[in-house]
Amino acid sequence: CPSTKQHFARQYDCHGDSYFVDTDVNQLKEVFSGIKTPG
């Protein structure tokens, strides 16, 4: 729903990486794996 969308948009970027929570190797690898074709 729109409110959930808004919540996730506030918390995460379009690649699924959190704006606020520090990342680690595993999380970053997961974020990178979701990027289909890097420009």
Place this chain on the structure above:
Amino acid sequence: MERKVSRIYLTSEPEIIHFLQVAWEKTLGSGFVITLTDGQSAWIGTVSESEISQEADDMALEKEKYVDELRKALVSGAGPTDTYKFNFSKDSCQFSFEKNLKDVSFRLGSFNLEKVANPAEVIRELICYCLDTISEKQAKNEHLQKENERLLRDWNDVQERFEKCVSAKEAVETDLYKRFILVLNEKKAKIRSLYKLLNEVQELEKNIEHKR
């Protein structure tokens, strides 16, 4: 010139090994020289291309097929010992051979040989040929052995470089991730502090508005 020496047993003297040497220039089908020896006497004969063609015709076989049969019987020397029967009459010097197929014998060929006046020379030449062949094959084996050792060394070398490359690739990835995480987490700390500041400013404004 091609040559092959093989062991045969004659039906007339089954307890004595005989040696059959077949020598030919280009192909077996273009004619060959056949030498038979028992280590004491020797007999020699030349079989011409036309004789081979004639035998093939007599047997209603294509020449190539017949030559192939000749090769299996006189040259190859492999296969079960009872596949071929060899006959030689020391009186008539007639050498003949048959092929056995399921209890039926087929005459394969028949050649006239001549007794050699100086068999010792033929036997010496045959032994020399054997010794030369042994030396040749020994040299080839040594060459192949060296080649194999070289190939194994080369393989080990590339395998080592491949393993180093794999490790290096993993190390590059690990190093990059570490750097990326440092930079990203710095940016996230910045975002968190800006959010905090924004909230504080907005909270302060609310209080002022409320007091007013």
Place this chain on the structure above:
Amino acid sequence: MERKVSRIYLTSEPEIIHFLQVAWEKTLGSGFVITLTDGQSAWIGTVSESEISQEADDMALEKEKYVDELRKALVSGAGPTDTYKFNFSKDSCQFSFEKNLKDVSFRLGSFNLEKVANPAEVIRELICYCLDTISEKQAKNEHLQKENERLLRDWNDVQERFEKCVSAKEAVETDLYKRFILVLNEKKAKIRSLYKLLNEVQELEKNIEHKR
């Protein structure tokens, strides 16, 4: 049992090749059987370990050194043909050999042989041994050839994997950087938007304060 057949020339019959077969159980020094043939007649003799030790003593040589000389003269068969001189008396059946060193001949050994009653059997056995050795070396040859082909295939395989790894290593860095830049830019965009919002809030507050 070890065996070796080599070609020699007798000083008494330099135009006729003779064949020398030496056979031994464990080591040459523990005794051997020597067979000499010209392709027609054959002579055989046994040389015991004690005879070898005696000869070594007579020559004031260490037994091992003497056996080594025996090996070079009777077994190896390599080297220039004039390094060794072989003598055989068909009357006394005495076989002896010398080593030539700078125009000086050194007597190396001397053995009694016995004429074989059935030389054809000895000659047949010698030829059989040669044919078996040829087959053995041919089989080894084919095995080494197959090994050679396998090693070459393996080398090509690992070389290909190594080249792929090198390319992948170069590509992985580029690829990771590209992904990292995308994620980093998102954070930067967020920071910019937060700064903009903060400025707007601060600007709005100033205006309200001013109006008041």
